[in-house]
Amino acid sequence: MNLPWSAAAGGALIGAAAVLLLATIGRVAGISGITAGSLRAGKGERAWRWAFLAGLTASAGLVLWWQSVPEASPRALLRDALPAWQLMGAGLLVGFGTRLGNGCTSGHGVCGMARASKRSLAAVLVFMACAMLTTFLVRHGGGPT
Structure with missing residues (x-):
């Protein structure tokens, strides 16, 4: 629903x-x-x-x-999960990105944007650009769907 x-x-x-x-x-x-x-x-x-x-x-x-x-x-x-090595790799990349960006989507996207933080605005723009690129590559680049 x-x-x-x-x-x-x-x-x-x-x-x-x-x-x-x-x-x-x-x-x-x-x-x-x-x-x-x-x-x-x-x-x-x-x-x-x-x-x-x-x-x-x-x-x-x-x-x-x-x-x-x-x-x-x-x-x-x-049943629908990716192989374990892909899940672990994705988790490591998310962890690295979170550390590199000094926070995650909830910290920057919800709290930082509400507080008009310039650093959070920059982080959210990078998150969104990466999400759009990833979606494009998965849908049109022959990756898993």
């Missing part, structure tokens, strides 16, 4: 979560920073990070359950 309001509702919830996190504890909702900090931050900083990540993971599971999306079942995801 992919209703037109689904994307708007999801965007509103992401925005609300980002505003609440900034307003309540003064932190930016950049997932890569939250994830990295969950492993290396001081003891007092880890609890909210793990709670945020657990809520993020649980909400994805709830949406899949609520919408009963058959193509998103664990069996379908494993």
